[in-house]
Amino acid sequence: MRFYKYHALGNDYLVLDPSDYREWSRSAGGAPPAEQIRLICHRHYGVGSDGILWGPVPQATGTTSTAPTSGVRNGTAAPDRASGGAAHHSAPPPALRIFNPDGSEAEKSGNGLRIFARYLAEHGLVQGDRFSIHTAGGPAQVEVLERSAGRPWRMRIGMGRVTFDSPQIPVAGPSREVLGEAIAAGGRHFSFSAASVGNPHCVIPLPEISEELARQYGPVIETHPLFPQRINVQFMQVIDRANIRIEIWERGAGYTLASGTSSSAAAAVAHRLGLVDAQVTVHMPGGTLEAEVSPDWQLTLSGTVTKVAEGTIAPDLRAAPANA
Numbered sequence: 001m002r003f004y005k006y007h008a009l010g011n012d013y014l015v016l017d018p019s020d021y022r023e024w025s026r027s028a029g030g031a032p033p034a035e036q037i038r039l040i041c042h043r044h045y046g047v048g049s050d051g052i053l054w055g056p057v058p059q060a061t062g063t064t065s066t067a068p069t070s071g072v073r074n075g076t077a078a079p080d081r082a083s084g085g086a087a088h089h090s091a092p093p094p095a096l097r098i099f100n101p102d103g104s105e106a107e108k109s110g111n112g113l114r115i116f117a118r119y120l121a122e123h124g125l126v127q128g129d130r131f132s133i134h135t136a137g138g139p140a141q142v143e144v145l146e147r148s149a150g151r152p153w154r155m156r157i158g159m160g161r162v163t164f165d166s167p168q169i170p171v172a173g174p175s176r177e178v179l180g181e182a183i184a185a186g187g188r189h190f191s192f193s194a195a196s197v198g199n200p201h202c203v204i205p206l207p208e209i210s211e212e213l214a215r216q217y218g219p220v221i222e223t224h225p226l227f228p229q230r231i232n233v234q235f236m237q238v239i240d241r242a243n244i245r246i247e248i249w250e251r252g253a254g255y256t257l258a259s260g261t262s263s264s265a266a267a268a269v270a271h272r273l274g275l276v277d278a279q280v281t282v283h284m285p286g287g288t289l290e291a292e293v294s295p296d297w298q299l300t301l302s303g304t305v306t307k308v309a310e311g312t313i314a315p316d317l318r319a320a321p322a323n324a
């Protein structure tokens with residue numbers, strides 16, 4: 001039961017390959033039980049991580065569908081809008097499922113995709129510097145930019161098209177673009193915009209932001225009734241037309257040092273509100289990502305991936321106390 005630990009600007013993940021975990025990959029859900037995910041990600045009782053990258057997911061036999069074999073669990077069963085699981089006859093792109101430390105499943109992860117791309121390349125599971133990875137939130141295009149041995153790799157990821165449409169995110173209420181709306185949380189009023197790059201985001205522009213602000217109001221907004229599938233939250237400070245700074249509270253993960261989909265959503269909202277140009281550097285506590293918004297709202301992210309360690313999960317971890 002091997003794990004491969006990486007971080008992307010301090011947002012760390014464990015890659016678990018289903019071929020190492022037959023009991024789970026052959027189970028009804030085709031993935032680790034939520035309780036095991038919580039345990040493995042636990043910072044004291046487990047290996048510790050901001051999430052699990054479960055892949056490459058075995059493709060359905062017969063037609064080489066590009067959709068993972070089962071839908072998203074505990075999260076938005078986001079349809080694969082890009083290919084709609086259409087069958088095709090070339091080898092399907094490797095599929096990735098993403099789990100948060102609380103056991104919920106996410107449709108997409110920008111840092112997770114960069115990390116999984118490095119894992120696939122290092123293990124000869126893809127060829128060349130350009131390939132795609134299928135996620136429940138749609139396919140992502142990868143380009144390996146730098147792969148020097150023993151140093152962080154740099155990758156560029158096509159994150160797909162951002163949408164501000166309430167039904168796609170989802171945000172409760174009439175169908176509309178969610179821009180500059182009011183929300184009350186924790187006794188305070190904010191103006192927010194919402195976006196999806198496959199997973200849901202609530203972006204709150206403010207003149208001043210801080211970790212304390214994210215930790216105080218993030219959890220209340222994450223679970224606000226406006227957001228039926230919960231939501232990732234970014235408090236955003238616009239520095240100038242080419243730089244923004246965000247503090248992040250992630251759905252199902254809490255406070256994180258960096259987030260690719262959060263960077264994408266924040267850059268897209270800032271651009272949609274006319275606050276920044278199409279190329280934006282996103283500054284986070286863990287480091288910076290370069291985001292680019294195309295005229296048709298396709299998001300591209302570039303950033304590093306650092307390998308931390310690899311090892312074996314001990315059998316007794318799986319029997320740890322229920323209150324872990």
Ligand SMILES: N[C@H](CCC[C@H](N)C(=O)O)C(=O)O
Pocket residue numbers: 011098100105106107108109110111112199200232250251252253256258259260261262
């Ligand atoms: N917590 C997120 C998934 C991880 C996103 C983040 N780590 C990234 O790099 O995009 C969600 O439930 O949608």
